Amino acid sequence: MSVIQELHRQLVRKERSATEITQAYLDRIAAVEPTLHSFLTVTGDRALAQAAEVDQRLAAGEEIGLLTGIPLAIKDNLCTYGVRTTCASKMLEHFVPPYESTVTQKLQAAGAIMVGKTNLDEFAMGSSTENSAFGFTANPWNPERVSGGSSGGSAAAVAAGECAAALGSDTGGSIRQPAAFCGVVGLKPTYGLVSRYGLVAYASSLDQVGPLAPTVTDAAILLGAIAGHDPKDATSLSVSIPDYTQALKPDLKGMRIGVIQETVGEGLQPEVKSALEAALKTLEALGATIVELSCPRFAYGLPTYYIIAPSEASANLARYDGVNFGFRAEGASDLLEMYMKTRAQGFGAEVKRRIMIGTYALSAGYYDAYYLRAQKVRTLIKEDFAQAFAQADVLVCPTAPTTAFKAGEKTADPLSMYLSDLMTIPVNLAGLPGLSLPCGFDREGLPIGLQLIGNVLGEETLFHVAYAYEQATPWHQQQPQL
Amino acid sequence: MATKVITAEDVRKVAHLARLAVDESEIEALTQQLDSILDYVNQLSELDVTDIPPTTRAIEVSNVTRPDVLEPWPNREDLLAIAPDREDDFFRVPKIM
Numbered sequence: 213m214s215v216i217q218e219l220h221r222q223l224v225r226k227e228r229s230a231t232e233i234t235q236a237y238l239d240r241i242a243a244v245e246p247t248l249h250s251f252l253t254v255t256g257d258r259a260l261a262q263a264a265e266v267d268q269r270l271a272a273g274e275e276i277g278l279l280t281g282i283p284l285a286i287k288d289n290l291c292t293y294g295v296r297t298t299c300a301s302k303m304l305e306h307f308v309p310p311y312e313s314t315v316t317q318k319l320q321a322a323g324a325i326m327v328g329k330t331n332l333d334e335f336a337m338g339s340s341t342e343n344s345a346f347g348f349t350a351n352p353w354n355p356e357r358v359s360g361g362s363s364g365g366s367a368a369a370v371a372a373g374e375c376a377a378a379l380g381s382d383t384g385g386s387i388r389q390p391a392a393f394c395g396v397v398g399l400k401p402t403y404g405l406v407s408r409y410g411l412v413a414y415a416s417s418l419d420q421v422g423p424l425a426p427t428v429t430d431a432a433i434l435l436g437a438i439a440g441h442d443p444k445d446a447t448s449l450s451v452s453i454p455d456y457t458q459a460l461k462p463d464l465k466g467m468r469i470g471v472i473q474e475t476v477g478e479g480l481q482p483e484v485k486s487a488l489e490a491a492l493k494t495l496e497a498l499g500a501t502i503v504e505l506s507c508p509r510f511a512y513g514l515p516t517y518y519i520i521a522p523s524e525a526s527a528n529l530a531r532y533d534g535v536n537f538g539f540r541a542e543g544a545s546d547l548l549e550m551y552m553k554t555r556a557q558g559f560g561a562e563v564k565r566r567i568m569i570g571t572y573a574l575s576a577g578y579y580d581a582y583y584l585r586a587q588k589v590r591t592l593i594k595e596d597f598a599q600a601f602a603q604a605d606v607l608v609c610p611t612a613p614t615t616a617f618k619a620g621e622k623t624a625d626p627l628s629m630y631l632s633d634l635m636t637i638p639v640n641l642a643g644l645p646g647l648s649l650p651c652g653f654d655r656e657g658l659p660i661g662l663q664l665i666g667n668v669l670g671e672e673t674l675f676h677v678a679y680a681y682e683q684a685t686p687w688h689q690q691q692p693q694l
Numbered sequence: 695m696a697t698k699v700i701t702a703e704d705v706r707k708v709a710h711l712a713r714l715a716v717d718e719s720e721i722e723a724l725t726q727q728l729d730s731i732l733d734y735v736n737q738l739s740e741l742d743v744t745d746i747p748p749t750t751r752a753i754e755v756s757n758v759t760r761p762d763v764l765e766p767w768p769n770r771e772d773l774l775a776i777a778p779d780r781e782d783d784f785f786r787v788p789k790i791m
Contacts, residue, residue: 307776308772308776310767310769310772310773310776402753403751403752403753404752404753404755417750417751417752418752443760446755446758447751447753447755447758449753449755509741512737512738512741515734515735515736515737515738516735516738518731518734518735519735519738526712530713533713534778535777535778535785535787536773536776536777536785537776537777537778538776538778539778540778540779544788545788545789546788546789546790547787547788547789547790548713549788550787550788551713552713552714552715553715555712555713555714555715556714556715556716559714564714565724565727565728565731567712567714568705568708568709568712568714568724568728569728569731569732571708571711571712572700572704572708572728572732575708575711581739582735584748585738585739585743586735586738587748587749587750588743588746588747588748588749589738589741589743589746590748590749591746591747591748591749592741592743592746594749626727626730626731627730627731627734630731640752641749641752642752643751643752643753668753
């Protein structure tokens with residue numbers, strides 16, 4: 213059952229006040245945070261003040277929208293006016309944004325309540341939240357495991373019931389991979405469907421904001437609230453936004469579902485493979501036709517990404533120079549030394565690595581061999597998807613090759629960490645929407661994620677398939693024991 | 695191990711271009727990490743990209759314009775208040791020359 217719809221029902225029937233609901237989430241946060249560390253900032257006072265306003269509106273007999281009075285968590289790379297936005301970096305530890313991001317502005321206007329800002333890998337660069345400057349977020353299903361990343365805080369907060377739903381951002385899998393690791397639903401929308409204004413930029417041609425939620429219905433409600441054209445984001449698309457909940461239908465008659473052959477071979481954890489095979493049988497039983505197809509350049513997505521994303525990052529992160537905002541190192545005798553020391557002390561190891569890779573790939577003499585070649589391979593990857601969508605309405609593959617790995621397991625070898633995003637990255641390169649939802653558990657009791665990939669602006673089809681699968685399976689009803 | 699893609703000297707140069715002070719004791723480990731990443735991404739040279747146009751944006755939208763209307767920033771003090779160092783209405787920086 214949709215958490216947002218249930219809370220809305222309780223509010224309009226006056227079974228619980230917005231203050232009671234918000235307080236219950238704040239109590240849950242207080243109880244589980246010592247174990248999980250999903251949040252970098254909990255905005256309890258502000259949330260209760262917002263809840264009191266909602267209760268006044270209800271008492272005055274006002275009609276409220278679905279998100280009014282619903283407690284949400286926001287990834288801490290989305291600027292919130294007056295509430296510090298750290299990007300989990302020492303560089304922005306005390307940064308209080310002078311403006312509000314478009315997506316959080318929209319949620320505020322819809323009456324939603326922000327309970328806090330969630331943990332992430334520094335500047336959204338990572339796959340486990342272990343690159344956070346303020347400590348990692350544990351997986352609610354097993355606190356010795358990572359929550360995934362970079363939106364690990366948002367995924368863990370949703371899985372542990374610390375919020376009704378959350379926002380994350382996804383550049384190479386940062387919504388879908390933690391959603392898979394924590395057993396929740398996560399959607400990376402079509403590039404340009406959701407405004408990036410106020411999202412701290414990592415790789416601008418790939419970044420998108422999207423929902424993490426306990427059910428497909430909740431994700432559909434939240435996407436409807438944040439999507440839409442924004443004059444403040446020149447890459448935002450001028451398209452009308454449907455009511456995504458209208459797309460949620462229980463049968464899949466006539467739906468063609470393509471299985472990407474390149475994703476089901478070696479390197480998959482056996483339980484991930486068998487969960488995918490079982491999911492295909494379920495989808496077929498719901499009326500879908502399963503088509504085997506090939507995206508021959510799929511595996512080149514990862515090396516392409518690790519040129520394009522660091523290149524864009526090296527330009528985007530040039531703004532952190534200690535002049536106008538953020539951290540400044542002490543004791544520099546001139547401007548150049550101030551830049552060098554500020555950036556050396558303010559950024560963590562992974563951020564520095566990516567800035568240096570990007571700087572190298574864009575530097576004189578290397579541009580054609582790295583950046584330009586990667587952009588050309590990006591074209592080939594897009595072509596593979598275009599051919600696949602001539603044969604299928606939706607593509608499926610595992611969200612990640614394994615379930616949540618142990619904390620510390622991959623931190624010594626950056627490349628092994630990168631490999632956990634093998635399945636999600638090509639989707640960002642092609643600008644397509646991708647959704648992860650729970651499709652089983654491994655023998656350790658850790659959730660497994662199924663990734664559905666849609667064509668450009670195919671969010672309604674994704675929600676349709678995801679909803680039908682969710683209703684036919686028990687996975688979303690299981691809760692972690694904390 | 696195969697031929698090095700990147701040398702310690704390259705790493706020092708790139709760090710300077712990126713305005714990152716790197717301690718000499720970090721250079722060896724950094725060189726090795728960057729080298730393994732660059733060695734990995736070099737698998738893209740297996741593909742023939744002759745005559746393939748580059749993709750610069752995921753979804754093609756071009757020539758996006760808007761009316762050039764002046765919008766004064768509503769809270770100027772908020773911008774100055776977050777400066778690491780400020781004097782009156784100015785951002786202070788160390789000696790430039």
